[in-house]
Amino acid sequence: MKQATxxxxxxxxxxxxASMLIFxxxxxxxxxxPMDSALIAFFRGATGCLVILLFSRLRGGRRERPDRKxxxxxxxxxxxxxxNWLALFEAYNATSVATATMCYxxxxxxxxxxxxxxxxxxMTLRKAxxxxxxxxxxxxxxxxxxxxxxGPGERKGILLGLCAACLYVAVVLLxxxxxxxxPYLKTAVQxxxxxxxxxxxxxxxxxxxxxxxxxxxxxxxxxxxVVHTGLSYTLYFGSMDGLRTQTVALFSYxxxxxxxxxxxxxxxxxxxxxxxxxxxxxLGSAIVGERE
Numbered sequence: 001m002k003q004a005t006x007x008x009x010x011x012x013x014x015x016x017x018a019s020m021l022i023f024x025x026x027x028x029x030x031x032x033x034p035m036d037s038a039l040i041a042f043f044r045g046a047t048g049c050l051v052i053l054l055f056s057r058l059r060g061g062r063r064e065r066p067d068r069k070x071x072x073x074x075x076x077x078x079x080x081x082x083x084n085w086l087a088l089f090e091a092y093n094a095t096s097v098a099t100a101t102m103c104y105x106x107x108x109x110x111x112x113x114x115x116x117x118x119x120x121x122x123m124t125l126r127k128a129x130x131x132x133x134x135x136x137x138x139x140x141x142x143x144x145x146x147x148x149x150x151g152p153g154e155r156k157g158i159l160l161g162l163c164a165a166c167l168y169v170a171v172v173l174l175x176x177x178x179x180x181x182x183p184y185l186k187t188a189v190q191x192x193x194x195x196x197x198x199x200x201x202x203x204x205x206x207x208x209x210x211x212x213x214x215x216x217x218x219x220x221x222x223x224x225x226v227v228h229t230g231l232s233y234t235l236y237f238g239s240m241d242g243l244r245t246q247t248v249a250l251f252s253y254x255x256x257x258x259x260x261x262x263x264x265x266x267x268x269x270x271x272x273x274x275x276x277x278x279x280x281x282x283l284g285s286a287i288v289g290e291r292e
Contacts, residue, residue, distance in 0.1 A: 012242025024258025037089035045195030051230025077174035078193025084167035095157025097263035103161025140278030
């Protein structure tokens with residue numbers, strides 16, 4: 001799927017904005033679902049996969065089946081994606097949505113650092129400054145500068161958020177090796193693999209039992225699968241043809257900003273001045289680091 005090199009299409013811009021706003025609310029909704037993270041991640045992958053397959057079928061058009069090697073890469077990246085969701089959802093439970101989100105958005109910094117090691121890319125002054133700024137922002141977000149080392153629960157949330165960021169980086173690196181595959185089919189395979197890797201764990205640990213299967217919880221679970229996964233990914237990929245690459249990169253930061261605002265409004269989480277400065281450093285370094 002080629003991205004636009006001229007002007008941005010207004011309809012595509014609206015679709016991208018909507019997808020980012022939806023992505024930004026998932027942390028709040030996860031906190032509202034009284035179920036284990038593995039179960040939520042499983043249903044997110046399974047439902048999202050079905051929604052995208054249905055959309056792809058209704059969309060029509062002939063798409064070639066990926067070869068075995070490509071399918072294996074997609075399955076592996078999807079499995080890593082499932083673990084990524086699991087770590088992120090647990091981070092939302094262990095710490096504030098704001099802190100977990102900022103830890104997760106350390107991923108671009110990890111990409112900068114890993115690209116120098118794995119791909120021997122040159123560490124420019126700008127990239128080095130962005131990495132240092134992001135790491136400084138992480139220190140501020142963690143609260144170390146204000147009150148010393150965080151408590152056990154907060155430390156767990158921070159570590160899980162950083163773990164989710166590392167897993168996201170792994171998904172990005174794996175996806176770079178997959179080319180020429182319809183984005184909807186690619187995403188459907190990955191979402192299905194994400195659900196498949198979590199199913200044995202749920203069956204082995206009795207993860208389907210002992211949950212609060214109320215109508216409200218089931219409704220929220222369906223919402224996360226259909227809207228936060230199926231619809232949001234469909235809108236995201238549907239917007240790509242009408243937008244410039246730099247626009248997509250810039251608008252992707254609507255997601256964490258939405259998460260920060262909603263965590264304060266809906267969950268009454270307080271973002272301190274140092275924490276806000278840390279968020280600016282992390283997001284700012286990611287935006288500047290992605291510029292060509």
